[in-house]
Amino acid sequence: MAYRPDEDLSFLEAVDSKDLDDLVYCLTHDRDGIARITEELTTASEYKEHYPDHKKYWELIAAEIQCFGANTLATMLRGGKGVLYKEVLMDICDKMKVNYNKNSSVEIIESNLLMKILSDAIEKMKPDELKELAISAGIKNTNNITPQAMIGAFQAIFRAGGFTSYKLTVIVVNAVLKALIGRGLSFAGGAALTRTMAILTGPIGWTITGLWTAIDIASPAYRVTIPAVIQVAALRQKQLYAGEPETLAFS
Template sequence: MQELFEGFQAEDFAFIAGLLESRVNFSDDRELKRLLDASSEDTTNADKRDDLIAKMRDEIRYAGSSDLAYFYRWMRGGTPGVPVKQVFKDVSSQLDIPVDSVLTEREMVAHIAREYAEREFASLPDDDKIQMLEQLGVASEKATEFVKRSAGVYTIPVLIKTFSVVVVDGLIKRVLFGTIARIIGKAVADRLFALLLTRIPWWVGWIGPAAWTASLSWTAVDVAGPAYRKTIPITLYLGLNSISLDSDSVESPK
């Protein structure tokens, strides 16, 4: 249960809580906020963190269920909501990314986020690929030469070998946060991204308004149904967190 939220800090939990907020269904926003505040006030208390994670998992499971199905299971005394893994599998189907059911939850979201970032970057016109690499600090000549010689191969290992973990980390964040911003809308994105930039100001070049607004022109997720407006951003953010943890520590730009 804990593995999925490994490395999360208060701002990360607040970001997911913001994605889960809803005024029109059975989600328990008030209790989630209470647990979030309690955990934030005492970050060394493992029990409070565990309570927050348990509640957050319940809300993610609910977000992946229809209101009627959730209410029916709740009324019959069953565990409401679909399994967390099923939520991620549904997202993988919506994004057309095959995923193996034997993967752990953390492996599953990391796979989805990584494959999605690779595919979206590869789908960009060459000029846009070069421009993004330049904006991430790659010299124009190197970016142009790489795109010309890539033969359409833009996997994360190849990108890291050619550039650096820092550049690829920025590229992934641009793709994933651009998609999240498109789905949740500018007003919510402004508010939630501000939480992350408070903790890590140097991310602004990767996930600040200028970066993700530009990304909106090419992140084209066809979100069918309100549930996916929550579960896709949540899955991508959890996956981003898992990808970062699986990489070597990313150094802060000097």
């Protein structure tokens, strides 16, 4: 396992070790908390020496994502190096039928992925759940609120970026991870509106579980790459926007 210089993962160097806990756990353990047989991270000397100070071996963490997202034989031919993160991300988006532009930045493509999950969940919500979600999101007129209206509102938040987009990202990612690996983000509590998170956890859980079942038959590697990419998206948003003042919706 060797790290390929990757501009879309290099930000991990600046992430606090504590915030990397969830990503490292996902790469090294399955949903039942059992150590993954195929992972290589915990066998590395840097991991053994510095764990749990993940920042000191962030390149190994990034390399693990790259290798899980690559074909095993191709990785061997590349001297143990996997594929760049954007390729891993786009592969997942293809499997999950996400509409995206391959020329867009990874931040935008990650938002497209999260919006696909969120949209599918909203489509499954009952009218009373939809109204409660609208209220928690700060929408004034909730009479006859439709799934399309809620999807449009959240799309606008993602497009605007900033702290509110970060909060929405954390809400979605937290619900997805609870469904996929049985635990949410360790830093979700202070960043997201608890009420909104509670409303969305069920519908997103049902949605992602169905997608997971459909995708899982293709390759067991998706059990690692899907939650890993989802967590990278949250970490990226936190690194970019967590320090911004809270001025928009969800306030």
